[in-house]
Amino acid sequence: MGTFVPSKWLNSYKPALLQVHHDLAKYHEMGRFILPGSDDSRDLDAALFHEQQAAELGIKEAVVTMANIYLQRSRDVLANITVDVSNQHRDCVYSVMWCEFKNC
Numbered sequence: 001m002g003t004f005v006p007s008k009w010l011n012s013y014k015p016a017l018l019q020v021h022h023d024l025a026k027y028h029e030m031g032r033f034i035l036p037g038s039d040d041s042r043d044l045d046a047a048l049f050h051e052q053q054a055a056e057l058g059i060k061e062a063v064v065t066m067a068n069i070y071l072q073r074s075r076d077v078l079a080n081i082t083v084d085v086s087n088q089h090r091d092c093v094y095s096v097m098w099c100e101f102k103n104c
Helices: 007-030 044-056 060-070 087-101
Strands: none
Touching (some): 007 060, 044 060
């Protein structure tokens, strides 16, 4: 049987739980999950996945980062990630993410 978690408890920790994806994106970008002695490079695919999840969950810094990725603007987080998008897609993504950021 699963453990019952009161919604009052869950709601008090919700902001921290949502922040986890954004933090995981940063850790993947830094290479924090590479095993010692491994030749693997940073897992930028995992970093992008976690940043997308954080943006979808409403973490404002992640929303801005994802908008900047799609707009191919400079940014502090996930600076080396690029995505191939059309101008139409880029404009649509920017509009949606900006609206979410401004709580439209």
